[in-house]
Amino acid sequence: MDHGKRRAAILSAHPSVKELMRKDRRGKYVALCLVIAQTILAAMSVNLTWGWYIVVLYVVGATVAQALFLAIHELTHDLYFDNRLSNRLFSLAVNLPVVVPFAIAFRSYHLDHHRSLGESGRDLDLPSALEIRVTGSSRCMKAAWLACQLVAYALRPVLIAPQPITPLHLLNALAQSLYIATVVLVWGWYPVRFMLAAVFLAGGLHPTAGHFLTEHMVVPGASQETFSYYGVLNNVTLNVGYHVEHHDFSNIPGRFLPQLRKLAPDYYRNLVSHPSWSAFLVRFITDDALTLRSRHLK
Numbered sequence: 001m002d003h004g005k006r007r008a009a010i011l012s013a014h015p016s017v018k019e020l021m022r023k024d025r026r027g028k029y030v031a032l033c034l035v036i037a038q039t040i041l042a043a044m045s046v047n048l049t050w051g052w053y054i055v056v057l058y059v060v061g062a063t064v065a066q067a068l069f070l071a072i073h074e075l076t077h078d079l080y081f082d083n084r085l086s087n088r089l090f091s092l093a094v095n096l097p098v099v100v101p102f103a104i105a106f107r108s109y110h111l112d113h114h115r116s117l118g119e120s121g122r123d124l125d126l127p128s129a130l131e132i133r134v135t136g137s138s139r140c141m142k143a144a145w146l147a148c149q150l151v152a153y154a155l156r157p158v159l160i161a162p163q164p165i166t167p168l169h170l171l172n173a174l175a176q177s178l179y180i181a182t183v184v185l186v187w188g189w190y191p192v193r194f195m196l197a198a199v200f201l202a203g204g205l206h207p208t209a210g211h212f213l214t215e216h217m218v219v220p221g222a223s224q225e226t227f228s229y230y231g232v233l234n235n236v237t238l239n240v241g242y243h244v245e246h247h248d249f250s251n252i253p254g255r256f257l258p259q260l261r262k263l264a265p266d267y268y269r270n271l272v273s274h275p276s277w278s279a280f281l282v283r284f285i286t287d288d289a290l291t292l293r294s295r296h297l298k
Contacts, residue, residue: 003247010264024253027080031071031094038064038097042191061198066208070238076107079253096179099195101172109157118297124157127292135292143285150203210277215243217294222272229274
């Protein structure tokens with residue numbers, strides 16, 4: 001059963017699900033706290049020894065960076081404010097500690113991913129032919145790709161389907177420039193390097209980065225198009241692990257997706273899910289049957 005059919009079936013069998021289709025009024029405050037926390041953490045990192053710097057960067061900085069990505073993901077679906085423009089403008093503020101201005105560009109690419117899931121040339125979440133060819137089934141190359149996954153994810157849509165530049169794109173870049181200039185003026189370049197390193201780690205060899213890989217990579221023996229994860233890391237990733245549920249109901253905020261699963265358990269309990277993001281990262285590298293070709297395609 002694909003997402004559209006399951007959504008219709010759930011709404012027919014469990015009409016109370018509609019009550020979850022509301023804005024997450026708390027989400028904007030959580031996102032704002034993440035922005036402040038990452039900025040302060042980056043500023044304080046200048047005083048850390050190298051050992052503590054690495055620990056704090058990987059355990060805290062990269063985890064917060066991932067949460068910032070996912071707050072922007074929620075705003076992309078207009079889940080915090082009633083007004084669409086308000087969601088877009090607030091995403092610019094959440095983007096600040098990510099350093100690279102991506103919030104506005106991400107919006108249209110990600111909504112295309114939902115509309116055209118698995119369609120080559122339209123779903124730019126799919127690895128490009130070049131990525132597939134270069135990576136192959138080599139364990140070393142898969143590990144290298146995984147480490148640089150976020151770079152590939154960022155460059156792929158720009159190279160394959162560049163967007164026209166809009167005033168909001170320019171505003172996104174201007175906001176980032178002013179934020180970086182302020183950080184450098186007050187604390188120097190060291191905090192900017194910390195934030196960039198956190199972003200790079202968050203999109204690569206980090207437990208929370210497992211969601212990028214597991215969401216739509218079809219494992220041997222399973223034929224569904226999307227996979228969920230119900231583990232503890234959902235607590236720091238805005239429940240993005242409830243990914244089948246998210247694609248079924250993208251107008252339900254991540255905060256309420258566990259309630260969706262409880263309301264309609266008969267539609268989710270028999271689907272294949274991933275018990276561990278970290279384990280799947282290791283499996284992707286070591287299992288020759290898993291490559292970048294292992295994606296749901298239409």
